[in-house]
Amino acid sequence: MNMLLNPLNRRHRLRYDIPVVPGAFPLVGHLPAIACDLPRLLRRAERTLGSHFWLNFGPAGHLMTCMDPDAFALLRHKDVSSALIEEIVPELLGGTLVAQDGGAHRQARDAIKAAFLPKGLTQSGIGDLFAPVILARVQAWRHRREVIILPETGDLMLKLIFSLMGIPAQDLPGWHRKYRQLLQLVVAPPVDLPGLPLRRGRAARDWIDAQLRQFVRDARAHAARTGVINDMVSAFDGSDGALCDDVLVANIRVLLLAGHDTTASTMAWLVIELARRPVLWDALVDEAQRVGAVPTRHADLAQCPVAEALFRETLRVHPAITLLPRRALQELQLGQRRIPAGTDLCIPLLHFSTSALLHEAPDQFRLERWLQRTEPIQPVDMLQFGTGPHVCIGYHLVWLEMVQFCIALALTMHKAGVRPRLLSGVEKGRRYYPTAHPSMKTRIGFS
Numbered sequence: 001m002n003m004l005l006n007p008l009n010r011r012h013r014l015r016y017d018i019p020v021v022p023g024a025f026p027l028v029g030h031l032p033a034i035a036c037d038l039p040r041l042l043r044r045a046e047r048t049l050g051s052h053f054w055l056n057f058g059p060a061g062h063l064m065t066c067m068d069p070d071a072f073a074l075l076r077h078k079d080v081s082s083a084l085i086e087e088i089v090p091e092l093l094g095g096t097l098v099a100q101d102g103g104a105h106r107q108a109r110d111a112i113k114a115a116f117l118p119k120g121l122t123q124s125g126i127g128d129l130f131a132p133v134i135l136a137r138v139q140a141w142r143h144r145r146e147v148i149i150l151p152e153t154g155d156l157m158l159k160l161i162f163s164l165m166g167i168p169a170q171d172l173p174g175w176h177r178k179y180r181q182l183l184q185l186v187v188a189p190p191v192d193l194p195g196l197p198l199r200r201g202r203a204a205r206d207w208i209d210a211q212l213r214q215f216v217r218d219a220r221a222h223a224a225r226t227g228v229i230n231d232m233v234s235a236f237d238g239s240d241g242a243l244c245d246d247v248l249v250a251n252i253r254v255l256l257l258a259g260h261d262t263t264a265s266t267m268a269w270l271v272i273e274l275a276r277r278p279v280l281w282d283a284l285v286d287e288a289q290r291v292g293a294v295p296t297r298h299a300d301l302a303q304c305p306v307a308e309a310l311f312r313e314t315l316r317v318h319p320a321i322t323l324l325p326r327r328a329l330q331e332l333q334l335g336q337r338r339i340p341a342g343t344d345l346c347i348p349l350l351h352f353s354t355s356a357l358l359h360e361a362p363d364q365f366r367l368e369r370w371l372q373r374t375e376p377i378q379p380v381d382m383l384q385f386g387t388g389p390h391v392c393i394g395y396h397l398v399w400l401e402m403v404q405f406c407i408a409l410a411l412t413m414h415k416a417g418v419r420p421r422l423l424s425g426v427e428k429g430r431r432y433y434p435t436a437h438p439s440m441k442t443r444i445g446f447s
Ligand code: HEM
Pocket: 075, 082, 097, 098, 099, 109, 254, 255, 256, 258, 259, 260, 262, 263, 266, 319, 320, 321, 324, 383, 384, 385, 386, 387, 389, 390, 391, 392, 393, 394, 395, 397, 398
């Protein structure tokens, strides 16, 4: 299949001495190929242009993309900023920790992160909260015998995130509706008229923010309660230099977004890999029977090495976030090149996650690379979560929910004498950007 590139744009051009990938369309640049065919686009650009090249992200402009593993270290560089993210997604990420640097970022992050570390998650009883929700969902799959996997995992993840935030079950349909409208802000054209996505998305954001503001007030009124929101509110209120409630609310909203598509996609890929690799399913079933119940605390996860390896290998082969944008604040050395101050950069996590320079036999789905390792996990082993000051806050939560999900799925299906089977393709409709996911239509049977 041909890549979605503009056949009329074949000219080789340089920007600041670095080649621009040919084939950009007017207005949308390389976005169609980035969204639908990123691995091939990156490979072809590297083969024909070398390790440094410009990709055109349409409205977000040109980002200098570097395939040299040194580029991963830019995420820890003091002269590299995340502010570009706010310019790319202003309506959703403006004013949040994702797009901040330095002291402001540290202050917001410090107030949130403790709640998501193993101790915070255990104290809030998140594993106990999640286990029955996950079990109920996989039991429903067993009865239905066939599901379209991505919408199912998307729905499950939303339920888990909403329960994490303490949203009462009877309010969930309203939240679902507003959440879908909020997501329109990611792609909304900048036209603010009644009925158009921008107006609807902003209204949904205001509704969600008003609810979150009420949660914050409730948390203050019942400071003794435990739970993620209460932990965040008391950390915010106790931090040096008061942070206003708008900052707190915007950052809670980010948590709703950050933990949804990413985790839903990973969970869907996990089921797909289990369906197409019966040997892995058998190994998981053995482990699930040995542990006998869905684990609820981080301390229990060590008993589930196969489930953990599945989570890590699924994300390595199918990273949910494929590219990270950054801006160079000073001139930088990157591989063999000097990069001028002010350059917008793209860090291709997808490339590093599947690179032969970093992983043996990178194209093979191998649990052994995790099961047989003796040294602790290094930043490069979890690069799908980024690194440096912005490394994912949800890492421990994802690890917990993926292992819970694996064990719940194996126990439930094995008890019914069935296993997952792939009933349709995963490639047609597969996407790599803004988040990566398998086809929205992939069907999984349980028989
Ligand atoms: C498989 C699932 C997930 C993946 C692959 C993932 C990946 C990432 C990556 C690559 C970043 C770094 C962004 C950057 O450096 O610009 C990030 C940041 C972040 N993630 Fe996740 N994430 C996942 C799930 C979650 C969950 C479940 C939550 C919380 C509920 C979460 C909350 C966050 C937050 C708040 C940040 C911003 C941290 C900061 O800017 O300091 N993520 N994530």
